Amino acid sequence: MPSLINQTNSLENTWQTISDYNEALPEGNILVAAQYWLDNQVALCERGNVSIIISGDTDLDALGAHLNKFEVIAVSFPAFADGRGYSQARLLKERYNYQGEIRAIGDVLLDQLHFMKRCGFDTFDLKDGLEAEKALQFFDTFSDPYQLAYDVKTPLFRRKA
Amino acid sequence: MYIYDNYDQRIVDERVAQFKNQTERYLAGELSEEQFLPLRLQNGLYVQRYAPMLRVAVPYGLLSSEQVRKLAHIARTYDKGYAHISTRTNVQFNWPELKDVPEILAELATVQMHAIQTSGNCIRNTTTDQFAGVTPNELLDARPYCEIIRQWSTFHPEFAFLPRKFKIAVNSHITDDRAATMLHDIGIKIVKNDSGEIGFAVYVGGGLGRTPIVASLVKEFLPEKDLLTYLDAVLRVYNLNGRRDNKYKARIKILVKALGVEAFAEKVDAEWQHLKDGPGTLTQEEIDRIKGHFTAPNYETLDASCEILNKQLSENKAFSNWYQRNVSEHKINGYAIVTLTLKKLGTPPGDITDKQLDVVADLADRYSFGEVRNTHEQNIVLADVKQDQLFELWQEAKAGGFATPNLGLLTDMICCPGGDFCALANAKSIPVAEALQAKFDDLDYLHDLGEIDLNISGCMNACGHHHIGHIGVLGVDKKGEEFYQVSLGGDSGPDATIGKILGPSFAREQMPEVIGKVLDIYVDLRIDGERFIDTYRRVGHSIFKERVYAKSN
């Protein structure tokens, strides 16, 4: 069972990820691929309780005005070494002014949590087998970073002054 | 040099703790091989043919004598008594035990050193001219900008998992380029605009490896304060758009080529418009603070010409040979820049023993304000030596084994570890270097040949920079046998050029003879005072090709 955390606690996961679009959509909160949402906007808006999953190559401009409709945007890491999600998260929050929750899903491991937090991720759907309790220790690996990011809005040289 | 404050030290200390924890989890089986791999790589730890290799960062090549002594201590205690200077001016240990690495890192942290981002798909050590700050013809000292880039890139959360490794070099020399700037993912040239303001010409997409390419100009004049926001924009465009499906096509050079330089530059500019003038913009106070760490040492006021030195030079031919090759002009009257060479018959290029490291530290303390610099040609520089002390220094350097007067000459080669150490090698490279050093050991002949860069790589990953050697040698695999391909005409300077392949490859035993032929052709065709590369450019490639492959009869 994968476990969901934010930066301080374990959470209950109320969102179900859809991977098979041929079957009827289940009840409750669902996460669908951004492209599927774009293709089925009207129906999905009617249904409600829908949020999206974006990947490294999702064009955020195409979603532009819709972004703040979503309670959650899940950014997927197909492999932890695929670092596009870091830029996508920062763009969502810093460029598109997305106000909701950004969730890391996929190959979400412990040693990357600190970087994810810095780029604006709020919640983390840990890969199978990883313990929430242990993971919570990984957010504060570094206390005072050099460069600005989403979490710390100015570089060290401005903060030191 | 840059001295850490509490913030810098804490970041490095936290890294030591982090890596200790990662290593423990790996050894306990909590981290898989695959998960541990990028973590250890970002800490400079490779696993190669016989043992792990630990690469320690030496930002822009600069070291204090205290740091050099620590490296000697590590070589002695945790390794087999030697270290290796890499072509990114870092220091490598070839035989540490994985379980010792956290301890080594803790030791390094006590002298403000680390192995952060020395490998892995992240922003690597920024390099520059090894003579920065002391050479007469530079616009200004490039090192403060390298340090600014070092801090910005250290644990940059957005760019820790790039498509591929990323290397930045900065050059400020007006006519020369000792840092191979044009062959970097980003090459930054410090320039002045018409109004006399300092800024940067930014070149992107250079690199060696399988697809050697010279970088293209993407920004003609970037104002000084905009350095980091612009770098953020370049890296973001690369991180999102660089290829991740094929590691041989993942460098930024491939992206620049695929989009075209103009389209790439436009994309970067569009991204930059959002970041420009934001909080990432450099402040004058910060530039001044960093520059304050690179002030001139306490130079004495001396005459430009030193009588004692002139007398010693006229009396001692060996000293004068060394002086001509290994001593360079300093911007301050009465001082000189000395390069200690690590290329000696019988030792792999760039290797240095713990004892030699201790000697280097002592020499630095006594002759050069306690600082040394590693060079990308894998030598060591004492940047501030008084002219009247050169003779004494030379005698000591000779005794230490690093005064071979061959700087810039044929036998001052760049050579990768090759098949003796590296799992990726197609062929050994060190034995070729040794065979060439043995054949061409006559100093008068070498001096007569003058400046020639001969670079050797054991496979097309090009760690030995064979593409940009005036003469390049590449190990290739031919039906399981080791062969060597020769290329000519490469150059790493301001007119950076990728060498052209001469023709079919040669067996190892043939290499000294083949290089001998190339040199004979040059000697035959050169016009007074022409360097090898100038003759090659004048007479062209084909004449070399014809004559090297001509059937002897």
Ligand code: HEM
């Ligand atoms: C022995 C273990 C080593 C291994 C397994 C190794 C592996 C590699 C690989 C796979 C590449 C190609 C990267 C690419 O195309 O993106 C590469 C490039 C490079 N290596 Fe090594 N290397 C080793 C040692 C060294 C050493 C000792 C040096 C320094 C003397 C070095 C310097 C370089 C440089 C400068 C490049 C970059 C060339 C470029 O700009 O594309 N490597 N290495």
Ligand code: SF4
């Ligand atoms: S060029 Fe090839 S053989 Fe040489 S060190 Fe690099 S990867 Fe190894």
